[in-house]
Amino acid sequence: MLAVNGQLTEKRVEHLGDKVMTAVGFEIVRLSMPRNTMQTPGLPDRRYYHPTRRLAVWWEAKREGGKQSMVQQDFQAMVENCGEEYVVGTDDVLVAWLRLKGLIL
Secondary structure (H helix, E strand, C coil): CCEECCEECHHHHHHHHHHHHHHCCCEEEECCCCCCCCCCCCCCCEEEEECCCCEEEEEEECCCCCCCCHHHHHHHHHHHHCCCEEEEECHHHHHHHHHHCCCCC
């Protein structure tokens, strides 16, 4: 399913984000799980690495209007307090981050 009530599903947003990031040379670590796991609570959906640019970013994919849980907000605060990059939102938000970093026009 690509859309619900005219909006992209979160899985579709993840797929679009992955396409954009691989197009500009990032490698993907997929972390999202559709079931309960022993993973750290709040762990984002993706971690992207661009070894030649020495750049990495966490991405919590959200469909339009999606909100972070409190544990996701706590995880974001932890990694940002350690100086790591973190993006939350749609694939469009991820594209805006790439523009901010000067990786795309």
